[in-house]
Structure formats: C-alpha cells, structure tokens
Amino acid sequence: MIRVALFGAGNSAKAFADSIKRYRSGPKAGLWHGKVGGHAVKELSVALIYDVDGDKVGKPLAGVKVRPGLLLDEPPRHLSQGSFEKQGEASLASELKKAKVDVALNLISSGQERSSKKYAEICAKLGIAFVNATPALVANDRGIVTLFKRAKTPLVGDDLLSQMGGTMLHKGILDFLNQRGIKVVKSYQLDVGGSPDTLNTLQDEIRAFKRGIKSASIAEELPYKVDTVAGTTDFVEFMGSKRTVYLWIVGKGPLDEPYVMDVFFKSSDPVNAANILLDSARAAFAAKGRGGVEEVISAFGFKNPPKAVKVKKAMADFEKAYLR
C-alpha cells in the first residue's frame, strides 16, 4: 500500500479520496491511467488528512478523521468569519511518522505560503515524498529543494495543472494551430469559478502572482512571441466548484487572412484535479530513493515546474518514465 497524507480537506482532497474508492474495483471509466509506476489505484490509501477550518477538523472525510493542521499565514479569506484549529509542527510531524506516510499531497488554500513550505520541510525530514499542488513556491525554492536532495526524497510541484482546464486547453489549441501552420497573433483566457479557492486567488497580490505563472506557462507553448493574457478572473459564488473558461484566439493564415476562435469551456475544479493527483501520488512513490525535484512528474502535472517543458514533451516523458 501507498500511504498518503493530505494537507487540506477541501474539494480536491475529497475528489482524490472518492476516486480511490471508485476506481479501487469495478469499471475504470474516467480513470486516465490504469497503472502508474507499476501501481494500481487500489494500492493508494489515505492515512491522514489535515485542515485548519474549525468546521472540518474532527469530522470524517472519506472515513478519515480530519486533524488540525499548520496555520502560519493569515487565514484564507473565505474562512475569515469562521473558527480555526491548528497544531504545532512537532506533534504534526510525530503523527506523520507514526502513520508511516509515504507520500504527502499539499492541497491547502492559495496564499498559504509559509504553511506550505513548513509542511514540505517536515516531509523532507521524515523522508516523505511531497507533491505541492498549490501555487506556493516550494519546488521552486532552492532551500527546500536542497533539503529533499539531502533526504533522497522526491519533491514535485508547483501549482497543479488541471487534467483539462483553461490553461491546458489554451495550450493545446495554440499548439495545434501552430502545428497546422497558423500563426497565433494574440489570445486571452478568462476563468470564472465559485470555489473558495477562486475567492482567495482573487486577492490582489496572489492574482498578479498567479497571472505571471499562467501567462508564462502558455507562452512556453509557441516558438515565437505572442500577446497572451491568462489568469484567474472572477468569482461568481453561485457557480460553486464549476468553472467556465473563455478563450479568444486570433491567428493569421496565408495571405494575412484572420482565423478567430471563441471557446466556452465548462468543467469542475476538484474533478479536474483527481487524475493528476492519482498519478502524481503513484509516480512520486515510484520515484522514492531519488532526491530533489522530480522533474518529469512536475512538468507533467504542474503549472509552474522548476523546469518548464512543452505539454506534449511533458506527456511523452511521463509516459516513458512511469506508464510502461
């Protein structure tokens, strides 16, 4: 069994736990990869779950009681009215150790930089593979990378890339236009959602911060410079965890003729994370023994890997390393 700890008890954590239950046996419809690093989904087991939301701590999620986590930053904005429960670093570390956790997935709210880094440091010390799904700079932090190198433990991140979200669709279409000889002139991508994380993300600084990541991530895809704007955009509470992406892409073909594309794309946040989490957890486990950033997994499933790679190459590399 691969024993997994989840930092964060939100929608992504739930989707991860639900997916394990669903794909443990029976039909595999919707499961992207049957085996990753030689491991089936049924080998995954959620050992521990942590959160700081007073409404979640103490209650079960997928059969596991949520424990109080670290809270080293300002509380996430969407919880500003509620109560919190937290615990210290030492006791949390001893819980992880006692539970013999193999892999930890960091799924806490956007903007929790310090807590994210501290979780990573604790895992490095305990030899637990760490997957950072948040935009916090963890796999991009030299100091933390050094800790994982020394500990000969894999580190994966940063900022989970949806299986098929706005960024991925945007990249895929730009790449396809480029392959077909259409020069992309400009494009933009707007994301609208109603999850608490969208609300946090909207805080001004985080907004600018994340915007930088996505635009860079998309520019990566084309061999020439293009006017591209991409970012989390707006919070529409009644959308819940649903997300709508609007793409507008203008290209130029022969004889300067324009190609104009408008795309509406509707999906849901947590489910878009499920397969990437299932894959990253299994791949990170398979990578145990290697220390530092696991570049192939990071480039495959994350928006801001330390070493960016085009989508296709990232997928091919992952396939070669973990799917055969």
Add this chain to the structure above:
Amino acid sequence: MIRVALFGAGNSAKAFADSIKRYRSGPKAGLWHGKVGGHAVKELSVALIYDVDGDKVGKPLAGVKVRPGLLLDEPPRHLSQGSFEKQGEASLASELKKAKVDVALNLISSGQERSSKKYAEICAKLGIAFVNATPALVANDRGIVTLFKRAKTPLVGDDLLSQMGGTMLHKGILDFLNQRGIKVVKSYQLDVGGSPDTLNTLQDEIRAFKRGIKSASIAEELPYKVDTVAGTTDFVEFMGSKRTVYLWIVGKGPLDEPYVMDVFFKSSDPVNAANILLDSARAAFAAKGRGGVEEVISAFGFKNPPKAVKVKKAMADFEKAYLR
C-alpha cells in the same frame, strides 16, 4: 518550373495563384512550408485555367486567360441563371499536352462528378499528376486509380481538407481531449458559409454524400465509438467566402463529471485551401514517376483519401516524405 493547370477558376484557384505571387519572393508570413519535395513556391507556375462559367471564360485570372472547360454534368446550381462555355475532351487534352502541364488541380464545383472523372482520365493519359480537391470520387474510383497506375502518374485526393477548417479543428480538439484522458461522449459540428460552393453543397444528395465523408473522417480520430454529427449546414449568402464553424463537444472525466465545450471558429474558405494546394502541387510533382494513389499526400491534405490515417500520423508521414 512546375507547370500547373487549374480546373475551375473560383476562389480557390484565385487563392492558389495569389499565393504563388505573394510568396514568390519577400516575407514568407502565412506560408506553411518553405520547400516541399525540395521545391520552393517560386517554382510553381500557373500554365492553364479552365472554367464553364460564361462570365469567367475569356477573362484573365492572375494573368492567365480562362479557357472553356468540360461540362458533363448538370450545371452547378449557383450558375443556373447564367451562360456556359464548354469545349470537348479532345481539344482540351491537346491544350494540356501543348502547354506541357506537370500537375493539374481539380477545383471545379461540388457535384460535377462526371467532369471531374473525365479530367482525371485525360490527365492519366497525358502523364499529368492529378490532385482532386473536390468531393467527387476520383482517387476512390478503382478504374481511375488503375489508369494512373498504368501511366506511372500520381493521383491525389479526394476532397480537400482545409488547413484549419471545421473538420480539422474538430479532429484536433477530439484528439487532444483523448490524449488528456477525457472520454468524448458526443459532438457536433455545423458549418455556415456563403460561397457558391456552399450553395451547391446544400443540394440534398450532395449534402448526405458529404456528410458521410466528414462524419467518417472525424470518427477516425478516436479509438472508440462516439456520437458525432458533422456536415456542411447552411448557406448564408451575405457571408461570402467567410465561414463560421460551430462545435459542441461533450466529454466525461473522472467521477463522471462532464466537460462541455462550445467553439465558434471563423475563417475563410479559399485561403484555407491555399497552403494545402501549394503543398499538394509540389509534392505531387516530386512524386512523379510513381503511379496510382499517392497515399501520403492524400492522407495529409484530403478529407476522403482511399486510406484514412489519423491527422497526426498523416502530418508526420508527409513531413518525413516531403519536408526533409
């Protein structure tokens, strides 16, 4: 020089001729492939142009006087009010021979089945490489294929695939979703345009006929069965040669969560043909000496090649054979 005859003096013929002029020298923006089969665009030369429209015959197109062509079918519906000019098979053949034509591009109206086949037969006899851009079954006609085999002359077709039209975009997005582990459940594609060819295409039988081609062509792209409807749909005269494509695609991800995509795509018909015609003419010339259907070119640039191949493989095969 590669001496080209154009059957049809419509928008595609014009875009082909204009592209040669534009990309003969100066900046290559919008040109897909610099050299194909070792040949630059400036090596192409339009030697002869044929049409049956009384308003076109006798007038110059791109500096070449349009001559009367074959008219063996009912006249195209959009010309039903006009006058016609045609000539016999023998005199047309002797013109082609005298002009030392290397490659012929068949660009006549949809629905001109007999004329298309006769043009092909004449070319086979004269050893002229033949590219059938119309939906008429030419490269899919056993008898005609045999003629080209015997003549050791390449035959390419059927039904030109736009560089980036509805069919291509539809295929590209389905393939991308499939690669990203999203199961496509259903999709449809609507095309709206205002060109005379759209009008012809709307005639009932042709409609059904072409619908079959496109749906099959798209189904090709996925490894499983999917409810797909695709076809030329509606004629909106004031759109002229502009074309709008509407795609609706529904997929299923993990935990049965739906992904729904609506795409508007605006392009223009003739310009969408230009690069494929430039490439096919050069590749067909480079293939001279080989007889029968030239499968690599046909799969690369045509909706209904005798042997269908997925888009990516078709592009890779073409690249390997003609772009190195």
Add this chain to the structure above:
Amino acid sequence: MIRVALFGAGNSAKAFADSIKRYRSGPKAGLWHGKVGGHAVKELSVALIYDVDGDKVGKPLAGVKVRPGLLLDEPPRHLSQGSFEKQGEASLASELKKAKVDVALNLISSGQERSSKKYAEICAKLGIAFVNATPALVANDRGIVTLFKRAKTPLVGDDLLSQMGGTMLHKGILDFLNQRGIKVVKSYQLDVGGSPDTLNTLQDEIRAFKRGIKSASIAEELPYKVDTVAGTTDFVEFMGSKRTVYLWIVGKGPLDEPYVMDVFFKSSDPVNAANILLDSARAAFAAKGRGGVEEVISAFGFKNPPKAVKVKKAMADFEKAYLR
C-alpha cells in the same frame, strides 16, 4: 370545463397534458399566465387524442387512449419504417361530436398539409375552435377561413411560436437593439435539434417553406430592411427534444463602429410550446361565438398569422383582450 382534442400524440401533446396536470393545483412556477379569458388551467381537460403512429395508437397518453387519426399525406419521414393506423373522416367527426369537444389543437407532424386542412374542416362543421400549431397553411387558407366565419367558430394559427425559441429571441434582441439606436446590418439564426419534427422539417421543400416564414417573421420586427437568414437547420439525433439556437447579429453604432453579438441558446422544443398551447386553448375557448381567424391569439402565439404584428404589440393586444 374546456374539452380539448389533440391531433398528434407527440412531445407537444405530452407537454400540454403534463402541464395541465402540474398546474391544476399547487405552485404555479413556470406557468406564464394564471388566467386567460377568465379561465384557469384546471378548467382544461383533454378529451381525445389522435395519432397515426402504430406505436402510439391504442396506448394511453396522460390517461387518454390514443385513437387513429387522419392520414391524407405521405407519412412523416421519421415514421417511414413503422406501421400506421388511420381512420376515416366520418367516424372521426362523430367521435369529436360525441365527446363534446370545445377546442382542437392541431399538433401533427410538419408536412401533413392535407390532414391538417381536413381536421380544420371537420372542426368548422362541428363548431369546434381550431388552433393550428403546424406550419401547414390553415388560418392562411381563404377557403378554410370562410368555413369558420360561416360557422361562427374561431380559427387560430399558423405555426406555433415558441415561448422563447430562436425566432422569439432573435426578434427580441433585434427590437431591443433598434430601441437603443443601434442599426442592425445583418443577422442569422441557426437551429439545431433532434426531434422527429426537426427531421421532417429538414425535407427540402418544407425547409424552404418554413425558412420563408421565419425570415419574413423576423424582418417584421425592424423598421428598415436588413439581411436576415433564419431557419431550421440541422438534425442531430442525439439531441432528442433539446434545441440549440445560434444567433449572429451585426449592428452599427455612431461613427460606424460595429457591434457584434454571438448567442448560444439552449432550450427544449415541447416545453417551449406548453404555455402557448395552454394560453391559445383557453383564449380560443373564450372567443367562441366569434367566427373566422382570431387575429389577436394568432399574432400572439404563431409564427405565420394571417396578419403579422410586432412582438410587443402582439403581446400587448393579447394582454388587453384576454388577461384582464
């Protein structure tokens, strides 16, 4: 009670019957008008239902056994594989008479011109108010109108207008742009659906026929000439009774600046008919005693009334005559 006969046992008939049941008592959410001509929905009662589909005749619809109807035209295309049941004019008339029917709603398939007219003639003779929801020319047929005048019985039609379908939305947006001082330059409307009626409608002649109705109906809305194309467009079987409308509207504002609007609108056919049928049946009943075309109801709820009126005026006239 208002005793209603339904010619046609398809989706619209079902939606009508279901609506009566649903709004007979309890909450009225979704019901457009509480009372029409002084009559509440609970006063409506379905007395008889007729169809020619062998699979429907003899079976109950909303508690009423479907009887065999008239079949004076070619069978509807979507039934071309099935069996039929029909009865003669005389026995059908005697059934209607015996059941003391007050109002008949003609809901048979598009293209059933002769049967539609014959149903109307029978009703005229029996003094039954007749509402023609099909595109057949009934309220636009002078001879039939004369029969109803003589019988002092109201006649309503032709071609039911959806409560909010493509035509209505198209009209509403054009009118609104006009009111706001934006000059509409061109527009088109595409409808895609999967109901059997959509399939019938697609037959070429019917297509042209209905196209004429809709384009004229929309042109009505603006005080100046505009390039407008509107029509039933495509049949996508897996859509079932769902319908998607695509609108594209281009306007011009001050300093020749363009306004461009693209609209996707998703609704469902039968439910879109329910309120108009509930209203027309009640209003036609209230109009009993007046003979010939009932212009106010026809302009309110039908695409091709003998005397066309702008949407707003039609709604205001209906309100004044039947909702106070």
Add this chain to the structure above:
Amino acid sequence: MIRVALFGAGNSAKAFADSIKRYRSGPKAGLWHGKVGGHAVKELSVALIYDVDGDKVGKPLAGVKVRPGLLLDEPPRHLSQGSFEKQGEASLASELKKAKVDVALNLISSGQERSSKKYAEICAKLGIAFVNATPALVANDRGIVTLFKRAKTPLVGDDLLSQMGGTMLHKGILDFLNQRGIKVVKSYQLDVGGSPDTLNTLQDEIRAFKRGIKSASIAEELPYKVDTVAGTTDFVEFMGSKRTVYLWIVGKGPLDEPYVMDVFFKSSDPVNAANILLDSARAAFAAKGRGGVEEVISAFGFKNPPKAVKVKKAMADFEKAYLR
C-alpha cells in the same frame, strides 16, 4: 449655440467631439436622436477641454487646445509613469466663466473622486449644467445636489451607461425573458477591455465599488430576486478600446425546463458613450433654469442615478420629456 466644456481629454471626449463634427451636416446614420430638447447636434460646440496628462495638455483635440485641469486625488494608475499638468481652482473657474460655458461633461478617469466633486462645485457656482459620466458620487452627494438646487442649475449623473454595453444588454435580455414568462434563476456578466479606464477600474476598491453599482442596477430590472453577478473584470491591454462582454443567463420555464443562454458581445467603449453624451448635453441645456438632479436624464443615461428606474420606463420618460 450650446457651449460645452469637457473635463477629460480621453477617448470619450474625442468620440463626443468627432460625433459633433460628423453629424453637424450630412447623413445621420448612427446618430440616435436628431433633436433633443429641440436642439440639433450642430448647435453643440466644444468650448474648452481639460486634462492632467502631460502628454495631452497644450495639444489640440478636435481643434481645441487642451488646458491643465484639477488634480486633487492620486494620479490615475495608468499615468503613474508620466508627467502631469494641473491648475488651481480659481483660475480654472475664471476660464469657464470667460468662455461662457453652458454645459460641462465630466469625463475624467475612474477614481478621481475629489476632482470630480470640485469640478461640480465650480460649475454649480457658475450656473453651468453638470453631467457626471464617471462613477464618482456627485449626483448622489447630498451636499453637491444642494448647491445645484440653490443655483437653479441642472445636475446629471452618475456613471455613464453605454448606449449598448454589457449592462444594457444584460438588462434588456433579462427584461425580455421576464416579459416572455421565463423566470431568470441566475446570471453573470463579465467585461473585458483594454482601455486605461479599465485598468484604473481594476484597482481593488474601485472594483468592489463599481461592482456594487452594476449588480444593483441589473437587479432593478426584475420583479423578483435573482443571483446576479456583474462587474468590470479584466484588463487585456491589446484590446485597446474594444470591449467584450460575456453573459451567462439561466432561466426556468414550464415544467422546470431550463433555458440557458451564453452571449458574446463585442463593442467599443468611447463610441458607446457618444450618443448618450450628445443627448445628455442637449437635454441638460434644455433643462437650464431647473435646479438639482435632473432625474429623467440621469435615469436615461446613467448607471447610478439617485433614483433608479427600469430601462424601459427611463427611455419612455426621456422620450416624453426631451424628444417631442
């Protein structure tokens, strides 16, 4: 002649001046109302223009040299890199007086609250009718309103409503759905643009502030509560003064059947202001002699009038008061 002063020399000022020139004589295509308050466009004359942008001051706009204006707030963000020119209140007042200005239009950047109020106070003292096109609270400020009442001078505002922008379209469609008996359940509106004003508007506080105005303004349109989110959303620099609006509207019809509408709407900011400014300037002039908020003009052309009125009533009231 109606002598107009423009505070702000941006795109709206330019569109206003260009429109006067364009519609002074010749064809009136694009002009919404020929005469307002009895005055034709050719009676309008731009007497003075003010701005604080060092790049604009001293240069002519539409033949009038731009003078330095008031700068009592933080400079607008988009000018944060540039130089400024400003003048004192007293000298500015004396220029306005000397030029015998009748009407002033406040077109300065979003966020310039103090300058906007000061401009209004100066105009009140001089008996100049004041039209506040910015979101600053001027016509909604009791103190300022009192000044205009005492001065028997009309005050109009706040926050110019586009002739056909996102807010107007959103309102128009919601109203139309309501009229057709469709219950609106939820809707959102996203605006994307590239003008400097969009950038200013994006500053966090202003964002929240303006969001409040728009959502309230739209909620006004329906007789029941609905989940509506509307606001300026995102800045995409390469869009320049173009603006794209995305609407998503979900309604419910009979039998709980959903109606779903997605709208893309493309227009341009300054031109959308031109007709409203031409109308407001003429109407405000016609209202001279009446003191305090001119409610009919404010409700007709502004998003945040002191007394909100539904779009249709506002248009009808304006028509009655000024167009006859």
